[in-house]
Amino acid sequence: LEFEKMHSTLLYYCITIAVNMMVGNADVFTVYLFELDTSCLLKHVYSDGSSTQGFLETVYNITIDECIYQCFYESSGMVCNVIQYNKDNKKCTLYNGVERKLLKKFDYQESTVSMLFVFSCESGYQSSLSNMFSRNHFTLHSLYSAKSEIWGQTCLLEQRDLELSHHAHFLGISYGTIESCVFTCNAFLSATSCNAVSVSQYNNSCSYYNFKVKQPPMQNATANRPQITIIHLCFTDNLRISSYDVQYGRSLHYLLTAAPQPFPSHHESINGNFKESKIHLFRHFELCIVRSFPISSLNNLFILRKFNDIRSFNMCLNLCRQTITSWPYRAVIYSRKNKKCAVLGSGIGYKTVKLNENVIITEVRDCNLDRMEERTDNPPPLKYYFEETNDICFVELNTLNYSNYFTVVQKTQNVESFKQCLRLCRQTVSKLNCMAVDYTTEMQCSLLKRIVNNGTFYKHGNSVFAELLFCEKATVADLVLNF
Numbered sequence: 100l101e102f103e104k105m106h107s108t109l110l111y112y113c114i115t116i117a118v119n120m121m122v123g124n125a126d127v128f129t130v131y132l133f134e135l136d137t138s139c140l141l142k143h144v145y146s147d148g149s150s151t152q153g154f155l156e157t158v159y160n161i162t163i164d165e166c167i168y169q170c171f172y173e174s175s176g177m178v179c180n181v182i183q184y185n186k187d188n189k190k191c192t193l194y195n196g197v198e199r200k201l202l203k204k205f206d207y208q209e210s211t212v213s214m215l216f217v218f219s220c221e222s223g224y225q226s227s228l229s230n231m232f233s234r235n236h237f238t239l240h241s242l243y244s245a246k247s248e249i250w251g252q253t254c255l256l257e258q259r260d261l262e263l264s265h266h267a268h269f270l271g272i273s274y275g276t277i278e279s280c281v282f283t284c285n286a287f288l289s290a291t292s293c294n295a296v297s298v299s300q301y302n303n304s305c306s307y308y309n310f311k312v313k314q315p316p317m318q319n320a321t322a323n324r325p326q327i328t329i330i331h332l333c334f335t336d337n338l339r340i341s342s343y344d345v346q347y348g349r350s351l352h353y354l355l356t357a358a359p360q361p362f363p364s365h366h367e368s369i370n371g372n373f374k375e376s377k378i379h380l381f382r383h384f385e386l387c388i389v390r391s392f393p394i395s396s397l398n399n400l401f402i403l404r405k406f407n408d409i410r411s412f413n414m415c416l417n418l419c420r421q422t423i424t425s426w427p428y429r430a431v432i433y434s435r436k437n438k439k440c441a442v443l444g445s446g447i448g449y450k451t452v453k454l455n456e457n458v459i460i461t462e463v464r465d466c467n468l469d470r471m472e473e474r475t476d477n478p479p480p481l482k483y484y485f486e487e488t489n490d491i492c493f494v495e496l497n498t499l500n501y502s503n504y505f506t507v508v509q510k511t512q513n514v515e516s517f518k519q520c521l522r523l524c525r526q527t528v529s530k531l532n533c534m535a536v537d538y539t540t541e542m543q544c545s546l547l548k549r550i551v552n553n554g555t556f557y558k559h560g561n562s563v564f565a566e567l568l569f570c571e572k573a574t575v576a577d578l579v580l581n582f
Contacts, residue, residue, distance in 0.1 A: 126331060127218065127352075128255075128343040129228045131446055132164040133401075138225035138341065139167055140218040143332055144181070145202040146194075148212035153198030155179055158191040163336045166191035171220040183214045186336055205289045213334075224403050224444050226428045227342040227354060239427060240316055242343050242355035243328075244399075244447040250282040254333040255343055255447060257355055259316045261297055261325040267308040277328065280305035285333045297327045312345055315353035331355070339401075339448035342427060356427045357399040357445040359460065379469065379568040381480055381495065382417045386469035389416065391461040397452040399445055400430070400460075406440040409433070410582045411571050412461075413493075415440035419463050430462040435572070470504055473497065480568055482582065483518060484575050485525075491573040491582060494521065497564045505535050505547040505556040513542050517563055520544035524567060535566040 127142045155177050158169055163184045170179040170193050181196035196216055205211055219228060243256040261267075270293055275283070277298045284293040284307055295310035310329050331343060343355040373392035380387055394400075404422050409415050415433040419442045423429035430443040443460070480493040508531045514520050517538045524533040524546050537545040539562040547556060558564040573582060 126343065126345055127229055128332070129225060129341045130167070131224055131339050131341050131444065132168055133339060134162075135164055135168050136224070137168060137220055137222055138228055139171065139220040140228040141167070142216040142218065143334070144196075144214050144216050145205055145211040146181070146183075146199050146214050148183075148210055150199065152200070153181070153195040155193040155195060158193070160189050161191050162189070163191075163338065166193075167215070167217060168220070169193065171217050180217050181214050182217065183212060184336055224423060225341070226356065226423065226426070226444065227344075229342075229344045229352065229354070239358070240353060240355050242340075242357045242447065244357075245278050245281050247278060247282045250286070252282060252285070252333045252335055253338075253448065254281055254285060255331045255340065255355075256281065257316070257329040257331060257345070258326050259329065261327045263317055264310065264327050266311045266313045267295060267327060268310075270307040270309060272304055272306050274303050275305050276303070277305075280307070281328060281330060282333075285330050288330075295327050295329045297325060299325075312347045314347055315345075337448065339446045341444065341446045354427060357447050358428070359394055359398055359400050359430075359445070378413065378416060379493075380413070380417050380420050380466065381493065381568050383420055383466070384468055384471040384474055385420070385466040387416070387420070387466040388464040389461050390464060391459050393457045394454070394460050395457050396454055397443070397449075399447065399449070400443045401446065401449040402441050403444040404442040406442070408438050408581075409440040410438055410577055410580055411491075411573070413569055413571060414582070416461070416463055418442060420466065423463075426464060426466070428462070430460050432458050432460055434458075470502070473499055473502060473504070482578050483521060484573065484578055485522065485570075486575075488525075488570075489572060489574070490570045491577055492521065492525070492570040493568040494565045495568055497558075497566065500564070501557045502535075502564070503554045504549055504551075505554050506550050507537075507545050507556060508533065508548050509546040511544045511546075514538070514544035515542065517565075521565075521567065525570070533567075535564070537562050537564045 127140055129138055129140055131138050155174060161169065163186065166182050166184050169191065170182050174193060178195045179193045181194040181199060183192040202211055221228060240257065243258060244253055245256060246253045270291060280296040280298055284296050287293055292309040293307045295308040297306045308327065331345060341357065344352040345355060346352050373390050375388060375390045378387055378389050406418055412433050415431050418440055419429050419431045422442045423444065428445040432441045432443065476498045477495055480495045483492050483494055485492065511523060514523065520536045520538040523544055524536050527533045527546060531546060532548040533546040534549050535547040537547065537558050539559045
């Protein structure tokens, strides 16, 4: 503790006083009220703690989640959109923000205190509620955190490559761990404008900066390069933050999302271990990009829902898509042996849960409608069991006699059955990218591959035109079960 105080004092004297400006002073963030199964969009503000302007009521002995929920849903018809919460005595004070003077930064002269502005709430888990901002949701930037028992705070952080950060104004230098540097920098934010740090891996020297957000990061920070850690928000309450929107320019934002990566780790990348593929979620007429990789703990992750007696991985993915309707984050852990499916959300503020063994997590990422205009009248998929590979394939029969998404790559005569035609398609997936077949009464089997919306395929008269949606390891018994 004495070292922390000395560290703080040293910083105060060595940092050059600069213009007092917070990072992202119009930033918003999404929180999940776990026990209440509700997501809310909030903004951190300051206001005069002695003023009674806009005061509505005070509620005692409730959590901060209950305080937020009380303001938005149960304020007895009053217009509540600002809360002040004291976790020491569990005191929740509700205000009408329209009648109060709200500030973006701390003001010593007005004895301002920290408050939360409540924009909106929705039932269920939502990774982000900031849909009013125009952005590419699938360009993900990682949200990190650091927690200090000494300071009693948690800070939300972003990391960038220092050499690509052209808007960082150097303030001063001291020594310490990245955690001590982060919380010391934040402690003197109002006096010094410090909102970013960079720690040398060689001598633990800590450089302090004022960082102005002018543009989104070009990429997530890269391993083995000097990094700058940007401090976006520090708070004392037990919030569970799903994502954080950073403002740059006049009205543009980029999204930071908590992800299953440790901090600080110098970014030992998992990219070498992940596998990315496309999977049909036919219950939603969607083709989704999924990414799988091993994890040893639930870090920045939590189990949102558990499902039992789930016999297929694809069903687990469909349950995930149904439970969390939109990206930027949703994932599953599936055990084929135990037939269990766990749908995961992500966020800062959850306890890290160690797993007994490494498991594979699969993220359901970008999903797009797949040939919906051609498939709406198709019957439910059929299941075919292939004993030679011990798996079941879901096959969708097409009612239309044409498709704009396929073209023929091979024709084979004297194929004895439709199922044998499907076998030929499966055997040529790697060579011909076969994704569908057209089987005629004359025993001709045409293999088809996908192309981008300019196909010229027309099926033969009285033929069966079918697409292979997916195949999974299974048993014959699964043919009659909910696979």
